[in-house]
Amino acid sequence: xxxxxGWHADPRGADQxxxxxxxxxxxxxxxxxxxxxxxANAAEAAPPADPDWSKMLGPGVVDRPYGTxxxxxxxxxxxxxxxxxxxxESSVSFTPLQDQPGIITANGLFFxxxxxxxxxxxxxxxxxMIHGLVERPLILTMEDIKRFPSVSRIHxxxxxANGGMEWRAAQLNSLQFTHGMVSCAEWTGVKLSxxxxxxxxxxxxxxALVEGADAAHMxxxxxxxxxxxxxxxxxxxxxxxxxxxxxxxxxLIVPGWxxxxxxxxxxxxxxxxxxxxxxxxxSKYTELMKDGHSRGFTWLIYAKSVITFPCPEKPLKGPGLxxxxxxxxxxxxxxxxxxxxxxxxxTWRRARLQDPVLPKALTRxxxxxxxxxxxxxxxxxxxxxxxxxxxxxxxxRAVRGVNGIYNxxxxxxxxxxxxxxxxxxxxx
Amino acid sequence: MSSWLxxxxxxxxxxxxxxxxxxxxxxxGYYGFGRAPTPAEIDGWAxxxxxxxxxxxxxxxxxxxxxxxxxDQCAACHGTFGEGEGRYPxxxxxxxxxxxxxxxxxxxxxxxTTLWDYINRAMPFPAPHSLSADQVYAMTAYILNLxxxxxxxxxxxxxxxxxxxxxxxxxxxxxxxxxxTADKDCMTNCIDPAKVKIDSTAExxxxxxxxxxxxxxxxxx
Numbered sequence: 289x290x291x292x293x294g295w296h297a298d299p300r301g302a303d304q305x306x307x308x309x310x311x312x313x314x315x316x317x318x319x320x321x322x323x324x325x326x327x328a329n330a331a332e333a334a335p336p337a338d339p340d341w342s343k344m345l346g347p348g349v350v351d352r353p354y355g356t357x358x359x360x361x362x363x364x365x366x367x368x369x370x371x372x373x374x375x376x377e378s379s380v381s382f383t384p385l386q387d388q389p390g391i392i393t394a395n396g397l398f399f400x401x402x403x404x405x406x407x408x409x410x411x412x413x414x415x416x417m418i419h420g421l422v423e424r425p426l427i428l429t430m431e432d433i434k435r436f437p438s439v440s441r442i443h444x445x446x447x448x449a450n451g452g453m454e455w456r457a458a459q460l461n462s463l464q465f466t467h468g469m470v471s472c473a474e475w476t477g478v479k480l481s482x483x484x485x486x487x488x489x490x491x492x493x494x495x496a497l498v499e500g501a502d503a504a505h506m507x508x509x510x511x512x513x514x515x516x517x518x519x520x521x522x523x524x525x526x527x528x529x530x531x532x533x534x535x536x537x538x539x540l541i542v543p544g545w546x547x548x549x550x551x552x553x554x555x556x557x558x559x560x561x562x563x564x565x566x567x568x569x570x571s572k573y574t575e576l577m578k579d580g581h582s583r584g585f586t587w588l589i590y591a592k593s594v595i596t597f598p599c600p601e602k603p604l605k606g607p608g609l610x611x612x613x614x615x616x617x618x619x620x621x622x623x624x625x626x627x628x629x630x631x632x633x634x635t636w637r638r639a640r641l642q643d644p645v646l647p648k649a650l651t652r653x654x655x656x657x658x659x660x661x662x663x664x665x666x667x668x669x670x671x672x673x674x675x676x677x678x679x680x681x682x683x684x685r686a687v688r689g690v691n692g693i694y695n696x697x698x699x700x701x702x703x704x705x706x707x708x709x710x711x712x713x714x715x716x
Numbered sequence: 717m718s719s720w721l722x723x724x725x726x727x728x729x730x731x732x733x734x735x736x737x738x739x740x741x742x743x744x745g746y747y748g749f750g751r752a753p754t755p756a757e758i759d760g761w762a763x764x765x766x767x768x769x770x771x772x773x774x775x776x777x778x779x780x781x782x783x784x785x786x787x788d789q790c791a792a793c794h795g796t797f798g799e800g801e802g803r804y805p806x807x808x809x810x811x812x813x814x815x816x817x818x819x820x821x822x823x824x825x826x827x828x829t830t831l832w833d834y835i836n837r838a839m840p841f842p843a844p845h846s847l848s849a850d851q852v853y854a855m856t857a858y859i860l861n862l863x864x865x866x867x868x869x870x871x872x873x874x875x876x877x878x879x880x881x882x883x884x885x886x887x888x889x890x891x892x893x894x895x896x897t898a899d900k901d902c903m904t905n906c907i908d909p910a911k912v913k914i915d916s917t918a919e920x921x922x923x924x925x926x927x928x929x930x931x932x933x934x935x936x937x
Contacts, residue, residue: 363928370925371935374793374803378841384927404838419758427757428750435749457916461924481741488744497764504838505845507764556761563890564766565827567834574888576817581887582824590894600918601927627901632912636903665912671901679897687896691817695894703914716915 357396361387366397369465372453377405378504380447382468385594385615386601391442391650393471395526400533401447401469403568404503407553411537414501416521420559423488430537434523436478436486441520441543442649444617446470446589448546448573451696454681458714463599466700466712470617472650473534475541476524481516483557492561498540501555508549509563510542514587518543518648521554544619544648545587546694548573578689589619591678592697593626593653593670604708607661612639615650618672622646625671626653632665632701632715633680639668647673664704665715681714765833772832772874775849779868782858785851789840798862808862812884822863826888828880832856832872853877 333339357364366381373379381400383393393399400406411430419425450469453459460466489512496515499507510519520541523530530536535552542549548568563569563585574584593616598604616623622645627636639653653668670678681698703713765771787796795801798808798820810818817823821831836852838844847855857872866872866880918924925932 365931367925367927367931370933371923386927404841404844417753417757417761419753419762423744425753425758426750427753432749436747458918459921459923461918461921462927464927465924485742486744486747486749499764503844505763507837558762558764560766560770562766562768564764564771564833565830566764567830567838570826570830570888571819571821571824571834576812576819576824580812581889582884583893584888584890586892586894588892588894600924625901627903631909633907634905634909634912636901636906638903665914669899669901676895677897677899677901679899683897683899701914703917712918713914714916716911716913 357394364397366400367464367468369453369460376402378403380449380469382464383471384464384601385468385470385596386463386599388596388615391472391615391644391652392526393473393650395473395528395531395534398471398473398525398531398534399445399447399469401547402502403506406532407500407502408532409501409537409553414537414553414555416538416555416557418483418487418557418559420497420557421490421493421561422484422559423490424486426483426487428483430523433478433521433538436482438476438478439520440474440476440524441518441541442472442474442644442646443541443543444470444472444589444648444650445541445547445550446592446617446619448548448586448589448694451698452693454698454712454714455685455690455692455696458712461600461712463594463596463601467594469547470615470650472617473526474524475520475522477520477522477538477541480519480521480540480557483521484512484515484559487559489559493559494561495559495563497556497558497560497564497566498549498551498554499556499558500535500551501553506548506551506568507564507566508551508569509566510549512559514542514545542587544589544621546573546589549587573694575688575692575694577692583692586695589617590695590697591618591620591623591670591672591676592616593623593668593678594700595628595666595668595702598666598704598708598710599702600710600712603710604659604704606708607659610657610659612655612657612666612668614639614653614668616641616653616668616670617648617650618670618674618676619648620676621648621673623651623670624673626651627669627671628653628655628657629667629669630657630664633667633699636669659704661706663706665713666702666704666710667699669699682716763833763837765829765836767827767829767878769829769874769878772829772877773849774874775853776871776873777850777852777854777857778871779854779857779861779866781850782854782856782861785847785855786858789843789847790855793841798859807859820863821859822865822883824884826882826885828856828860828865828877828882831859832877 364384364387368381383399416428447469496510538554540551574582595614597613616626626639628639629636639655642652645651684698701713703711793804794807800806807821810820810823853872860866
């Protein structure tokens, strides 16, 4: 269909206009530059004006057969700390929690952790092999795996190194970089217990080695009790196939346990009577304590929370009423309550939890706060159904020292200055 | 009895005598999906090695052989003597005491078998699974020798590696001692307001990449 000149120009931006529309848009922009110039003046869109986007047709259905975010939110992306690792193939990126409105992390923003880069796996050729101390070893195709009874569950995944750069002192002035190694999604797949029933565990089956098809063949040992409890072998993530960054076509979900054991591109499960002490559970993901001993197999994510608004990326705009917002989570079950302090921990007030409050999932909390424009120290403190109370960094340091890297679940303190700017600080 | 009927009876019986979650349990082969792997298929993929040597293949390698391979394939990242280049891991030396502990293969890794397993599964970083078993044994011998854990004439094989005692092995505890904090959810007068003091801030540290605009490539000064 041919439309009059000007009708093709989409005020939402060139990246949302495809094919012929894009050509026409560019031509229009180059020719008159009227649209862009007018859009630059936000006041022209405010009432009583009828803004440009109300005066023309937008692109039709399937203009973008797979949708993408508005280009106005182009800054909301995963980001990395370039000085942290030697390269990007064995590295991590962080979720922009400051822009995550609910408990579900968008698939394109779910944090990444690779040990040998993002594997590109052909689902037709992918296989899951289960062998070892089992009655009937199995090789399964993706089609086979999808025939088993399926479940969908919402769970967070947190890298235990989340906050690992903050053991010695406040270092990174950013929510994304201090806490962005946690994300949450709805996962769909088959319970690992179903697959283990199908192969039949032998009497001495005590441990499972789970291994990926990536270049690093990332592998971990898991106790069989956890495997039979709530571990999932998943192919679905938030209403679509697992993303390649999350292990397409198949990954393990180990609810509430450290991210590293949630093996991506899952290709093999070996059942044995002892752990394997793989590189990722000896050299890494163990914690050097201040007295010189090391802790291993510290799989559980203990209760943790953080305020996502305000935060360094989202400062305050003058005194007045605000809703403090944040997330809490625990690998041991449900969050029972979250308390918020605005005075550095002298006084606490109970925050409101938002439904759904699910076990081993991000839980959203809010708390109304009238800011008087004076300096403030904001903190949140999570308590889970076991009664465990999120500790301060000072207490963690007193017990463990500063060289543990992993399992920093301490209370985060945000310093609010009179100009509304927010800084990552730690209290003595 | 048909497998369908058998399965139904098992499920029915289970429903009456066991908790709900266990009622979903089915006998091995109930679904019948997939197929049995051949021994060759299992051998090809079953690469994991345990501290007792289970999983180690036949073959062997010496310290000197390892030195040559290491210089050729590993030194660019890990340094000729395992000292590490840039941010790539240091493999040799290092102390766990002092203000900045240096965990390396020698100072930290509890099992020598893990070194064989990891080289075999993930190294060399840009070309994993390109080394023969003999080459992996040789590299393992060389790296252990760099750390003064084995003598110059050490030969690594499936019998010798499980017997190597790594210095930090007994310092590991494998039972999670947490919870190791015991906070209370105090609500009022929890601490003396005069004692609320900031002891560190990220402000002005210049370590934080930007969180708007394009990805940052910053390096700390």
